[in-house]
Amino acid sequence: MAPQSLHLTLANLLIPVAILTFAAGFFPYKPFMPGLATFEELRWDDKWDWQRRGTPERKFDRLVFMVVDALRSDFVYGNGSGMEFTQSLIRDGAALPFTAHATSPTITMPRVKAITTGSIPSFLDVILNFAESDTTSTLAAQDTWLAQLRAQDGGKGRLVMYGDDTWLKLFPGFFERQDGTSSFFVSDFTEVDNNVTRHVPGELLNTDWNAMIMHYLGLDHIGHKTGPLGPNMIPKQVEMDSIVRDIYTAIENEEHLENTLFVLAGDHGMNEGGNHGGSAPGETSPALVFMSPKLKKITEFTDRTSPAEPKGEFEYYKKVEQSDIAPTLAGLLGFPVPRNNLGVFIEEFLFLWDDASDRIQLLLRNAEQVKKIVEATYPNLYFGYDRKDFKTDCGQSLSDGEKLACKWSGVVDIMGTFATIHPRLRISQLYWFLRAAQETMSTTASNYDVSKLVLGTSIAFAAFSLAFFSLNRTRPFSFTGIFFTLTLLLYGVLMFASSYVEEEQNFWYWMTSAWFFYLFMQASREAWQSWFIFHPAIVLLFLHRITRRWNQTGQKFAGAPDIVHSSLFRGSSSVVLWSLIGACYMDITMRLARHVARSVAGKDDPPGKDGKVEETNEGERLMGMMAVFPLGATAFVFKLAFTVNDAPELTRGIAHGMLYWAASLELVGLARMVFGGIALVTGWMVLYEWRASRARMSSEQGNGNLAVSLFDLFTLFLITQTKAENIPLYLIFRMQTFLLSFLDLSPTAISLTSLLLGQTTFFALGNSNAISSIDLSNSYNGVSGYNVLAVGALLFASNWAGPIYWSLVGVLLLGSHGRKQRHIATGELDARDWVAVEREHLIKLAEREKEGAERRQDPGAWRQHVGLLTLFISGATVAVMLACTVLRQHLFIWTVFSPKYLFAMAWGVGHHLGVDVLLGGCLWWLGTW
Missing domain, CATH: 3.40.720.10 (Alkaline Phosphatase, subunit A)
Structure with a gap:
């Protein structure tokens, strides 16, 4: 293996290792006190002037x-x-x-943990919440009000x-x-x-x-x-x-x-x-x-x-903490407060007890239980019962632990010294300590394993370095390389600002706009100059503007007007939406029909005796359409039926009879028909191209038709996994792909373009760096029961559909660029003629390559492409890790930076390794058939 390939392989192997290592230090399971709490004798009994003993009546x-x-x-x-x-x-x-x-995180599992234990759950429960088969998150060994009731x-x-x-x-x-x-x-x-x-x-x-x-x-x-x-x-x-x-x-x-x-x-x-x-x-x-x-x-x-x-x-009404439920139920139902509770007994319920000693005892047991957690957190501070250093201010000069120790001394003093003091003052003192302890302990940073944070970041930086050394740097440093470097540097800096993390979509929108404008300036000296308004880069900018207005996302502008929520697609105007959805399905069905027609007619390879590739005739195209029309129609009907049940407000204006019929269809079966049809056509196309590749001479290179066919089939799958209101965006994606083929993009520019558009469309489809933006609606398409692999794959595909699309487009453009360069090099095609060829994207080149002149796709181009993507994802991961490490005491660490790290995990492992490297690599290899 060449050194550059070895460096790239090691870099990609280190990325998941770095991510998991950092996560182990950043999202550790919080320690808890095992066993069930029991009623203990209060150490204050001999100092009280009340004669009642025992626990308050439930x-x-x-x-x-x-x-x-x-x-x-x-x-x-x-x-x-x-x-x-x-x-x-x-x-x-x-x-x-x-x-x-x-x-x-406001997700069911951590919230149920907070309700039942009274504690603050780990942020790792966000991940475990989606893993229904997970058993490591059980509370069977922890003290909860359920365990106490049992x-x-x-x-x-x-x-x-x-x-x-x-x-x-x-x-x-x-x-x-x-x-x-x-x-x-x-x-x-x-x-x-x-x-x-x-x-x-x-x-x-x-x-x-x-x-x-x-x-x-x-x-x-x-x-x-x-x-x-x-x-x-x-x-x-x-x-x-x-x-x-x-x-x-x-x-x-x-x-x-x-x-x-x-x-x-x-x-x-x-x-x-x-x-x-x-x-x-x-x-x-x-x-x-x-x-x-x-x-x-x-x-x-x-x-x-x-x-x-x-x-x-x-x-x-009054605002209480969710953790307050546990001690309140404990008092009302007469069992000990769970050991790991940080909640405070809700004050209004004290009035169910007439005796003041009962009220004080309820709070005192709550306070002693919370004090044990405080003592475990601050082992070097003294919280004994014989304190005499009672301070009335517990001022700002004290640390958090010292403030709690100070307030506990106030509890010691008021409970043990003034036997005849009014009960209300004792209750106020207890609440003073309890609420301060709750606030401090609830906001105390997690028990980070800093050594793992540093190790994970170091491994990620090693992956970044290896990715850099894997790149071919013999060429002069171009503006494209400068733009790529600037993008990575700006992204890294912005990860340290919470407001920029929340509104990350704006960064990608502006960087993509700047890149398209640069492409226009670069090509403005050509014949397009007098018709600049129709220049592909200008049209790309226009389409990009529509894309960024499709869904308003992020935090600040999440509720702002956008295309999806406008009257254009709502109410009686839903006919417009479904017309665009229908056009999208028709476009992809026609493209699939052309692929199938060529394979049925056998007119791709080898060419005829005159060296020409014979076009499919009208009958053969009709046969292709008849073969794939049922697949396209079923996919459209599934999306209509799904939306009727899922979001009926998007189907108003459509004939009631059609809606009633669609609502009666069985969705799981329909989805399985679509996925089965995609698999069937995929198998047919692979089999045909494999046979065609065997018929070629050993020195001949495939024309990439199989890669394009599989891309179109995968696009149909991505559309199936996309919400109905976002499907028209694929028409824009298709136009952008077509326009990009007119531009003379270098391999580095292709990599950068697919990267920018992938990040842009992630947000344009309605996603953000907030966990709340994760869409679960299409994660069960074709699945009748929970299957962690199937549901996980569908969940990822539905939320990363845009980036997946552009990652595969990058592979196609890279392969197209390679074939273009080879034909120009052999003298069979002038550079200007390539525009005409690209316009008919799927037609084979007119003449067979001279024997021995054709060579396989350059593996160096693919390595350079993956190297650039690896360089970016590893660099971005390093930036996110550094931000989470440096800002681990930040107020927004659990609301902004921790969710961002979860998304960084998905980008690094799911999208980069799963899509860019594995799926993209398969498409690149199949393009050689």
């Missing part, structure tokens, strides 16, 4: 915990909400409403669970009865919820459980598909409200349920696009409602207005 002996996925606060509390019965309970005093603050009454506690199977993965073997549903069938608005509801009436009559957990998914799925204002949102809220009514009515009427606490909670909210995962106010503001007739006793809660007006953005 107020409830059963729990119904109903989670509605993505139940944003305004869905329950706001004007126009469909949850009118729940609002009536708030007005009557039987329900205490709160807005729960859900910390980022341990009650001598271990006789029994739990039942229905809904999102995330709970079954987190708590294996915990439930007496269970029925889980997958959370990733986001097109299912009804069955996932009906499967939960059908169990409710029977369980409300059973007396053998002390906790029933339900997790409804339909509202979240509606949000993903149509946003918070979608037509199905209010009916779903009404449905959830009817379930609340049924459960509360049973609590009022069934004797065995009279001491039941009913909790309605959202695990997270959603943004204006209906997604979640980030830290936007809508995503971090789920509703939290405690319901029971007993709560009418709490007259101190005076804000009973419902519906209500928000105090801030999505902030209704």
Whole structure:
């Protein structure tokens, strides 16, 4: 192996090693205290003047915990909400409403962990949330309120669970009865919820459980598909409200349920696009409602207005931390606070106990449990019970740990010295410590393994260096190389600014515009000069402008007007959208028909005796169209049927009869027909080109038709994985590909162009660096059950469809450039004639190469192409790693930089190694047939 090839191979092998090494140090599992907490004797007892001993009496002996996925606060509390019965309970005093603050990442698994343990979960749970088969994230060994409920009454506690199977993965073997549903069938608005509801009436009559957990998914799925204002949102809220009514009515009427606490909670909210995962106010503001007739006793809660007006953005009533649920349930249901809890008992519920000593004891047990975590975090500080250095200010000059130690000394002082002090002052002092500890410990940086961060970054830099040495640097440094270097340097610098990471799309939009303008300036001296407005680079700039306006993404402009959400495609204008979608499918069907027609007629290779390639006639083209038309039509029908069920607002204006017929079709079967048809045509084309290549002379080179055929087939697959409103973009991509073939791009320029357009279209299709932008809607096309490989591949293809497309276009342009150079070198084709040949992109060259003159595609060009892409991805990865390491104490480390690193992992492993290197390499090799 040549040294340059060896360097490139090692560089690509080191990229995943670097990424995984850094991730192991950046996303470690947080340590936790094992075992279940137990009630311990309070060390303050002999200093109290109250005579009561023992734990406070529990107020409830059963729990119904109903989670509605993505139940944003305004869905329950706001004007126009469909949850009118729940609002009536708030007005009557039987329900205490709160807005729960859900910390980022706002994904189901970490939020369920926060709710059940009271702790702050690891950001790594974002990845585990998508790995449904993962078992390493189990909470079976951790202290949770579920484990405490099971341990009650001598271990006789029994739990039942229905809904999102995330709970079954987190708590294996915990439930007496269970029925889980997958959370990733986001097109299912009804069955996932009906499967939960059908169990409710029977369980409300059973007396053998002390906790029933339900997790409804339909509202979240509606949000993903149509946003918070979608037509199905209010009916779903009404449905959830009817379930609340049924459960509360049973609590009022069934004797065995009279001491039941009913909790309605959202695990997270959603943004204006209906997604979640980030830290936007809508995503971090789920509703939290405690319901029971007993709560009418709490007259101190005076804000009973419902519906209500928000105090801030999505902030209704009092705001509490989601982790506060765990200690609050512990007090209300009479079990110890879970060991790893950072939550604080919600103050309003203290008034269920008349005796002040009970109220103080609840908070004191909460405070002692939190203090143990603080002690473990700051082992060099003293938190003893004999402190006498009580300070009233605990000022700014102290470190975080010292401030907590100072505030704990205040607890020691007020609990142990003044026996007759008013209970309210003790409660205030305890809350002073608890809330300070919660804030400090919740924002304390993860237990980073800095050595692994440095090692991972070093390995990535080694990959960058090897990629650099793999490049052919014998040629003079061109402007293209300067532009490439400038792009990489600017990108690296911008990774250190949170606002630029959030709005990264603007960087790529401007760099791509600058590159197209340079291509125009470079070629302006040619004949295009007098017709500059029709110059390919100018038209590319115009099309690029349309592309960047298609979807407004990022954070700042996410809700700004764009083409997708304009009246152009909505309402009765959806006919325009489907006309463009139909044109896109027709274009690709016709191209596939030409490929099949040539293969059926056998008119590609070898050429006739006169050295000419015979054109396909009308009949043969008709045969090709008849062969592939069913595939194109099925793909179009699938997309229509999928959209009717998925986003019906995009199909208004289409004949009702057609929509009714499309809605009745079975989507999994249709998708499998499309994928099967693509596989069948792929097999046919490969078989034909293989036979044709064997018929050539050994020195002859294929014309690249197979590579183009497979590219078109893969484009059909990518369209299938794309949301309907984005499919017309592929017409623009097709025009841009056509225009690029007119430009005399060097191999380096081709690599840079495919890189820029790949990054640009990632954002143009609606993606961003926020986890909430990940689209799950097409991840189950053709899949009837969860399969981690199939769902993962479809999920990646649907979100990286644009970059995949342009990565493959780069391979085709590179192969086309190589054939062009060979024909010019042999004197068979003038450089100016190549434009005409490219215009008929799929027609074979007119004459056979002179024997021995043709040679295989230059492997050096492919190595240079992969080397440039490897250089960029390794350099970009180094920049992201450095930013995450240097800014690991930054306020936005978990909301901006950590999600960016997850995307960097996907770009480095999924796109670069999977698409640029493996898939692109296969296409390059097949282009030699």
